[in-house]
Amino acid sequence: MSFAALFHQYNWDEVKASIYAKTAEDVRRALDGPTRTLEDFKALVSPAAVPFLEEMAVLSNRLTQKRFGKTIQMYVPMYLSNECQNICTYCGFSLDNKLPRRTLTNTEILKEAAAIREMGYDHVLLVTGEANRTVGVEYFKRTLELIKPHFSHISMEVQPMEQEEYEELIPLGLNTVLVYQETYHEDDYKKHHPKGKKSNFEYRVDTPDRLGKAGIHKMGLGVLIGLEDWRTDCFFTAMHLNYLEKTYWKTRYSLSFPRLRPHSGGLEPKVEMTDRELVQLICAYRIFNGEVELSLSTRESEKFRNHAIQLGITSISAGSKTNPGGYVVEPQSLEQFEINDERSPAEIARMIADNGYEAVWKDWDHSLA
Amino acid sequence: MLTIADKTFSSRLFTGTGKFSSSKLMEEALIASGSELVTVALKRVDITDSSDDILSHLDHPQFNLLPNTSGVRTAKEAIFAAEMAREALETNWLKLEIHPDPKYLLPDPIETLLAAEELVKRGFVVMPYIHADPVLCKRLEEVGCAVVMPLGSTIGSNKGLKTIDFLEIIIEQSKIPVVVDAGIGAPSDAAKAMELGADAVLVNTAIAVSQDPVKMAQAFRIGVEAGRMAFEAKLAKPLSHASASSPLTAFLDEL
DSSP states (O other): OOHHOOOOOOOOHHHHHHTTOOOOOHHHHEEEEEEOOOHHHHHHSSSSGOOOOOOOOHHHHHHHHHHHOSSEEEEEEEEEEEOOOOOOOOOTTTTTSSSOOOOHHHHHHHHHHHHHTTTTTEEEEOOOOOOOTTHHHHHHHHHHHHHHGGGGGEEEOOOOOHHHHHHHHOOOOOOOEOOBBSSHHHHHHHOOOOGGGGOOHHHHTHHHHHHHHHHHSEEEEHHHHHOOOOHHHHHHHHHHHHHHHHHTOOEEEEEOBBBBBOSSSSSSSOOOOHHHHHHHHHHHHEEEOOOEEEEOOSOOOOOHHHHHHHTTOOOEEESSSOOTTTTTTTTOOOOSSSOSSOHHHHHHHHHHHHHTOOSSOOOOOGOOO | OEEEETTEESSOOOOOOSSOOOOOHHHHHHHHHHEEEEEEETTTOOTTTOOOHHHHHTTTTOOEEEOOOOOOOOOHHHHHHHHHHHHHHHHOOEEEOOOOOOTTTOHHHHHHHHHHHHHHHOOOOOEEESOHHHHHHHHHHTTTOOOOOEEEESSOOOOOOOHHHHHHHHHHOSSBBBEEEHHHHHHHHHHHHHHOOOEEEEEEEHHHHSSSSOOOOOOEEEHHHHHHHHOOOOOOOOOSOOOOOSSSTTTHHOO
């Protein structure tokens, strides 16, 4: 069964109601069990778990160290293009935003890559909008060939593609693909994505299956927090993860939980998630799944990130630019969203060391695949 | 003394280098452990850079490097990674780890056997990480592996010797050294493995993630030594039956 088929057996409102109906006893059972089910996950993200937050944090810290040790992986995004045929109500690169569009050329990509290497990075995340004619599979093939010699791990966060297209990119050095569902609330999804290929909910929700079939090494899931009830959206993320782990058992998984940030488009979050609630979510994900990687970007504040690495996070970015050419080629171009923590990678590495962890710059090698 | 291929070891505690909060702390802990064989993940070290942080902290005469292939999923990938490691780190020793399952990191027995056979032909000293499967151990011995490294429980789990019944069979049958790898959570687990007759143990997480890795490394050193001494001194076997104080067959002496 595909995930879409499984997903359609669920009803958003019923799931939401069942999360809010969880009790302190349900939370206690979830915390005590040696393993946790999706029902346990509901309890851990429910309002009933709020009084258990410190206990959840201690457990999350312990489970994370058991698996990942006292290490934090470092990565950084490289925005290749802000061209986009989609309208997304929350995004600075949305088609209806008037801004100069640009896509990096080969020479510019190499300049940006060199600047990123200079900061110490060996793991790069390539980001684009969705403009299949100019920034399609041929562009990605060229880019991978260009930058593979410079990085030991390459991730991509771009438009969803066909299985065959992923199969073409993987041998060229593509290790990881991030594809965020944004929201699992189908009606709301359509409201936020009124135009472009992205408006097709089914195609997006099917993407992790296509990636799994293509044999991708690692994939990242998540929802954009602020669009809908985060507890329900994150339950569906956890369910998606569960399904994928069982179906594509050779693939590694990571989760992200970006909170909506100010950008040039200006949509205000419909649902606010407090810092306390974000901590609850991080701990809930970890307690539910001891092996999944949890990633935190520069969207979050200095103070939050200083503490979050003790709570279950396994990878973070630093010194990020969210505009194409942002490192050296054209630092003044418009950003996708404002970053919140502006510290340099070296400063972040020091903060990590002060917390008793080691920043890891390299955790993969071309020779391994 | 333990001999593997061309090397002899006075320490039977092998160690890993992952999960430490800093390379400096790793170095101190490994020195305290007395270990003479330390495994490094090819995926973590920059083999093109001689000043790599991990490698520079392992630059001590007593440390023999054991590159591992952690991260590969097939025999083909493992062989490629092994050749890279041999060239860059100038050692033909190899810890062969093939785990296509990234969740529990359990080893693939079929790919491991295929890779081991080929790597032995290519001149590697092959130390395969495998499930505690006695038949697989014999097959790996037959293709020329230097040791077998069966797991006590899953990697990083600290659950101890969950596979003990099979480890006993492996130790009984093996003609090559048996190194119990993975899952050893406490010095008592290490001591137990050595009492059973394992030739060595490999420990990483339990040292790296403890509150005081240097002290924990010393504790494992002592645990391994105690277990080995007990094995050599021949442990008294626990009796599975009671002995009656008035023997039932004593009357036979009087007949």
